Amino acid sequence: xxxxxxxxxxxxxxxxxxxxxxxxxxxxxxxxxxxxxxxxxxxxxxxxxxxxxxxxxxxxxxxxxxxxxxxxxxxxxxxxxxxxxxxxxxxxxxxxxxxxxxxxxxxxxxxxxxxxxxxxxxxxxxxxxxxxxxxxxxxxxxxxxxxxxxxxxxxxxxxxxxxxxxxxxxxxxxxxxxxxxxxxxxxxxxxxxxxxxxxxxxxxxxxxxxxxxxxxxxxxxxxxxxxxxxxxxxxxxxxxxxxxxxxxxxxxxxxxxxxxxxxxxxxxxxxxxxxxxxxxxxxxxxxxxxxxxxxxxxxxxxxxxxxxxxxxxxxxxxxxxxxxxxxxxxxxxxxxxxxxxxxxxxxxxxxxxxxxxxxxxxxxxxxxxxxxxxxxxxxxxxxxxxxxxxxxxxxxxxxxxxxxxxxxxxxxxxxxxxxxxxxxxxxxx
Numbered sequence: 001x002x003x004x005x006x007x008x009x010x011x012x013x014x015x016x017x018x019x020x021x022x023x024x025x026x027x028x029x030x031x032x033x034x035x036x037x038x039x040x041x042x043x044x045x046x047x048x049x050x051x052x053x054x055x056x057x058x059x060x061x062x063x064x065x066x067x068x069x070x071x072x073x074x075x076x077x078x079x080x081x082x083x084x085x086x087x088x089x090x091x092x093x094x095x096x097x098x099x100x101x102x103x104x105x106x107x108x109x110x111x112x113x114x115x116x117x118x119x120x121x122x123x124x125x126x127x128x129x130x131x132x133x134x135x136x137x138x139x140x141x142x143x144x145x146x147x148x149x150x151x152x153x154x155x156x157x158x159x160x161x162x163x164x165x166x167x168x169x170x171x172x173x174x175x176x177x178x179x180x181x182x183x184x185x186x187x188x189x190x191x192x193x194x195x196x197x198x199x200x201x202x203x204x205x206x207x208x209x210x211x212x213x214x215x216x217x218x219x220x221x222x223x224x225x226x227x228x229x230x231x232x233x234x235x236x237x238x239x240x241x242x243x244x245x246x247x248x249x250x251x252x253x254x255x256x257x258x259x260x261x262x263x264x265x266x267x268x269x270x271x272x273x274x275x276x277x278x279x280x281x282x283x284x285x286x287x288x289x290x291x292x293x294x295x296x297x298x299x300x301x302x303x304x305x306x307x308x309x310x311x312x313x314x315x316x317x318x319x320x321x322x323x324x325x326x327x328x329x330x331x332x333x334x335x336x337x338x339x340x341x342x343x344x345x346x347x348x349x350x351x352x353x354x355x356x357x358x359x360x361x362x363x364x365x366x367x368x369x370x371x372x373x374x375x376x377x378x379x380x381x382x383x384x385x386x387x388x389x390x391x392x393x394x395x396x397x398x399x400x401x402x403x404x405x406x407x408x409x410x411x412x413x414x415x416x417x418x419x420x421x422x423x424x425x426x427x428x429x
Contacts, residue, residue, distance in 0.1 A: 208245035
């Protein structure tokens with residue numbers, strides 16, 4: 001039922017909140033209770049003076065009865081319905097549910113928002129616990145220090161005839177190791193507390209750069225237009241706290257500025273109108289490398305896109321997520337397999353569909369290419385960089401999509417990242 005057809009439901013809800021009986025409201029309006037009952041069950045249209053009188057008696061603005069205050073609530077319910085893969089007919093009934101049962105609708109919407117937030121938090125914390133190098137180094141430091149303390153204490157407890165000079169040395173070692181253990185433990189607790197307060201908090205220079213780029217939606221209009229320099233942008237970036245993060249960001253911005261100079265956004269838009277979203281054809285028309293074209297498409301606001309860039313060692317240099325598809329920095333190689341496949345075949349453009357399964361099922365077109373970057377030198381291997389572009393696609397995935405919990409067909413079954421994180425799977429490998 002459309003929202004404008006739910007005026008009666010809103011009147012009934014507001015009457016209940018005001019503590020009025022149906023007969024009392026009908027008497028105040030000068031109409032029969034049976035007619036008001038038909039109105040409240042959306043069986044009679046209402047407008048004009050009667051609507052204004054009802055709003056006056058209930059003490060609300062007429063717009064709250066005609067439009068309702070539930071637009072955001074309906075949007076959340078529709079999102080929840082789509083995540084649960086309900087039919088289109090069920091999705092459209094979110095309006096009716098909100099109008100007739102606003103309390104229950106708010107409960108469902110709140111639950112969906114909380115589940116989404118918790119899933120995101122678990123995903124981030126899981127990635128940190130499993131793959132975070134800083135966490136691994138901290139745990140190694142704790143274990144090493146604890147082992148040293150245990151060894152020293154064992155010597156002192158078991159050896160009864162230790163010279164006084166050596167005993168003092170052991171006691172000094174115990175004191176220093178215990179201080180180091182306390183400091184390491186405090187630093188680790190602070191690290192976890194920071195992540196607990198905000199799952200997106202930057203705990204490394206690369207994460208600072210990720211947060212900085214995401215805050216600008218990976219596009220710097222002033223930089224592309226020549227209105228600002230790279231130094232200007234860096235100077236205004238308060239979220240780039242460490243010198244390493246600023247150096248990494250400067251390299252990213254220099255690359256973006258160079259890309260914009262070679263392929264201005266106006267030229268890209270014109271080429272898109274001529275040949276469509278075909279990276280190879282666009283590269284030929286713009287006389288630019290395919291990898292550069294992929295990066296420029298990712299910077300365009302015309303499409304919902306994600307981008308991942310890595311070096312020849314497979315280290316992720318840049319990752320722009322798309323929709324609910326959060327591209328991993330560590331592990332989860334199945335989701336990044338097109339990128340790594342491109343590294344093995346420099347110059348070959350790979351196209352394959354990606355499918356994200358689970359509550360947020362989504363389909364993407366994926367383009368990946370690896371190209372030589374930098375200047376050529378004698379007797380030195382070329383520097384190779386791979387770019388992978390993801391474009392949101394509403395079309396259904398091909399039949400080659402992997403089932404939940406299956407492997408990608410490349411990794412050993414016991415080691416395949418697809419078994420560890422089956423919610424991000426790929427078709428067409």
